[in-house]
Amino acid sequence: MDFKLEIAKKISGMVDMELEKIIDLIEIPPQSNMGDYAFPCFQLARVMRKSPNMIAKELSEKIDKDLIVDKAEAAGGYLNFFINKSEYTKYIINDVLEKGSAYGRQIGNEDKTVLVEFSSPNIAKPFHVGHMFNTVIGSSIEKVFRHLGYKTERLNHIGDYGTQFGKLISAYKRWGNEEAIDKDPINELLKIYVKFHEEAEKDEELEKEGRMYFKHLEKNNPDSVAIWQKFKDLSLREFKKLYNLLNIEFDSYAGESFYSDKMPEIIDMLYAKNLLVDSEGAKIVDLSEFNLPPCLVIKSDGATIYVTRDLAAALYRKRAYDFYKNVYVVGGTQTLHFKQVFGTLKLMGFEWADDCEHVGTALIKFADKKLSTRKGDVIFAKEVIDEAIVKTTEIIENKNPNLKNKELVAKQIGIGAIIYTFLKNSRERDVVFSWEESLSFEGESGPYVQYGYVRGNSILNKAGTINENADLSVLNTEDEFNLVKLLGSFKDALKESAERYEPFVITRYVTDLAKAYNKFYNTHHILNAEEKVKDARLLLTKAVCNVFKISLGILGMETPESM
RNA sequence: GCACCUAUAGCUCAGCAGGAUAGAGCAACGGUUUCCUAAACCGUGUGCCGGGGGUUCGACUCCCUCUAGGUGCACCA
Incomplete structure (x- = not known):
């Protein structure tokens, strides 16, 4: 069930506008307290010869509460929809878990071949x-x-x-x-x-x-x-x-x-x-x-x-x-x-x-001449990778000296950090290479996202078997709903990334997911929560980890088991 | 000279098939650990969106122009 589509259908039943056009117009409000979906009525104002505010107001009165929509409110020319959170949560989490590694796949592309030429060194x-x-x-x-x-x-x-x-x-x-x-x-x-x-x-x-x-x-x-x-x-x-x-x-x-x-x-x-x-x-x-x-x-x-x-x-x-x-x-x-x-x-x-x-x-340009002249006027890819692994190893020794598979993890994180830096911004913006930036480990960075995954993964491991039939309706905090909404918008990120040939759309997406999961993790107990809540949060965590893995995989980054 | 790209917070960047108070990270300052890994979380401030015109109910977003920087313009790839 596509909630956006269902909302568009409701609107199309009330106004004289093509369904496609409505879907196109529907947007996500800038603030979550304004609603989950918004339909701007400005374009209708011209044909209906009424003010956008009026139209929104009238439409909002015709929307009844059901399994899709909780309520609809008019606000400054927008018709804001608040979706049925509980139904949405159930639908999204089940969808992610059912599709597994194929979550986000589009049907109908199987027979189309896309050639991608890249790398091409001399x-x-x-x-x-x-x-x-x-x-x-x-x-x-x-x-x-x-x-x-x-x-x-x-x-x-x-x-x-x-x-x-x-x-x-x-x-x-x-x-x-x-x-x-x-x-x-x-x-x-x-x-x-x-x-x-x-x-x-x-x-x-x-x-x-x-x-x-x-x-x-x-x-x-x-x-x-x-x-x-x-x-x-x-x-x-x-x-x-x-x-x-x-x-x-x-x-x-x-x-x-x-x-x-x-x-x-x-x-x-x-x-x-x-x-x-x-x-x-x-x-x-x-x-x-x-x-x-x-x-x-x-x-x-x-x-x-x-x-x-x-x-x-x-x-x-x-x-x-x-x-x-x-x-x-x-x-x-x-x-x-x-x-x-x-x-x-x-x-x-x-x-x-x-x-x-x-x-x-x-x-890729060089601001610091000293660095660029290291070995002639270029920096070799291998140097950067080695440097990243060395730095990661130091951090591991410092923060988690008892970690297993240190070498493997240092590689996964070090290389991940570089990839993340390369895929963080639009591909056509020139990059001034800096060691500091490439080996960034804080804030929006490769390790930050991997850490989010590791936290979830660690919890899933500790939980052992998890109850696949948990009642998801107990997930009713804002932090949880934000995560669910992000899981639901993965398809949009993929679509935009493909249309623009821009991996950074996925990078931003997975960073948002990590932020939301870290916040959730910090604010709420998972394993220590009461049984019913624990089960539901474990399922949510499982779904989040699945999407982490898919997204990071698309970027070419690995998901360490622990770090 | 011609063409194309870029200009948004102190720094690095998102946002631009026009729409609700322009957002992140870094840097700065302050706080959170008897609790699932603190590589985490929370809080505080910052913007003539390069300048000037125009289109529009509405422009960071579209058009024109100027300025600054970058890239390309035939016998390299």
């Missing part, structure tokens, strides 16, 4: 905090859609193609040290890559050599391909260590090189549709009808460019997955690039271009 380059930010956001977006019941595919569009790899092969042949590379592949490869650039300034031959090796690569020269493949394997091995720490998996690592042999077809199609225009020796697609600058598809030397690969990749994905949505979680600096790619696809006649979505992520 091989042989360090994985820094910026990559981690994008990875954590992309992963959470995918989990939101998965929880809503969509089929999803996690795509890691690895950067493994381009002249840079010719240069790297050249550098490897000159200065590559097997042992060092095996020990610390990415840093060692980066080192010889940097050396290549230094040497190239003195010796022009090097640049030529680099381009030559890239040509070899393109022509599938076995020697060059083998070296490139080695770089790729080593890099992926390192990346996967991080993904493991973050509990993130991918369904595909098909990167740029994978699409290189799929470019000729897209180029042929562009020619066939007369979309390619000569401009300064290059081939471009005119996008003036979308008010966009032209899109360069083929360079003046005849070579392709990353736009070409993205076009080929999009078509490939449509054929391979027949996606419902094709989501690119990529830095916001590439907004124009994606507009051009989607615009070009549209001109090619692919209507599904409208199903492609660029979801921009913010830049």
Whole structure:
């Protein structure tokens, strides 16, 4: 039973307005003492030629008390509904417990596939905090859609193609040290890559050599391909260590090189549709009808460019997955690039271009130069994770030295703290990285939310078996009802998070849940309450823990058993 | 030069398909532990919502303009 819908039906029986429209208008009052749902009458005022206050007043008199609504009051043009708390409480808690881990799932999405491209690091380059930010956001977006019941595919569009790899092969042949590379592949490869650039300034031959090796690569020269493949394997091995720490998996690592042999077809199609225009020796697609600058598809030397690969990749994905949505979680600096790619696809006649979505992520910046220059001018993801775990371990030693599984819990909390910081605010707002902020353990933070779960979990464990048939009507305090309302609004949070591709909606939601549960916990006894109340509060706690687990899971955070 | 984004409390940020007194956390100060983990809870204060116009019964929210900051603008990805 959907209480909002039932209320909308009541209203629609009294006024001349579409049910859909009414549902749309119904809102939740800013203060709980004003009611649980509110219907603004301002729009009706025009057609009914009466003041909103009058309309609200008249409507309120026609609403009778029943199982849904306790009473309806008019207040300043709003018709405020106070729902039947006891019925609502029963309905929500039972719903959460019945659905279990599937609570919040939408039906009807089973056959729709949502592709989410995220992370996409370049091989042989360090994985820094910026990559981690994008990875954590992309992963959470995918989990939101998965929880809503969509089929999803996690795509890691690895950067493994381009002249840079010719240069790297050249550098490897000159200065590559097997042992060092095996020990610390990415840093060692980066080192010889940097050396290549230094040497190239003195010796022009090097640049030529680099381009030559890239040509070899393109022509599938076995020697060059083998070296490139080695770089790729080593890099992926390192990346996967991080993904493991973050509990993130991918369904595909098909990167740029994978699409290189799929470019000729897209180029042929562009020619066939007369979309390619000569401009300064290059081939471009005119996008003036979308008010966009032209899109360069083929360079003046005849070579392709990353736009070409993205076009080929999009078509490939449509054929391979027949996606419902094709989501690119990529830095916001590439907004124009994606507009051009989607615009070009549209001109090619692919209507599904409208199903492609660029979801921009913010830049991670550094305010404190000292910190950013630690190891060059980046901070590695691994450093941040290690630092967080160390800090958590210290706190555990300090607060709970007898804790079991300290190492595991330190990892769950430390990594959770970082993820929380990354998913706390809107994804497009630039982040000035600070250790203090990332490793925040107080107030609205990862550990705060996990602590809320741990408290509930601990109580459930102590209770042992709980009475599944407890009478929930004894839950009649305000603190309890606030929790119930939050449980009920989980679906709204999920929906909004998906519509906006914004994990922070879930972060805020679960933080509110933690606040409400902590307050409830502090104010009322659970195990020490009288039998009937205890049973009901245990069921409430169980439902809350279930939603904690689902929400934190969507964010990519773990739920420690204790902390 | 053109395009897009951002501007809300001392700091970091929510709120913006227009609506009821603009909200959190941090920081500051004060309080809570014979009681299920105090990584918790409670209380106190703060705002020309960047400036100026306009639309509207009503604007932090929509439109125009100015200012400040950021990003992008063809042969890197």
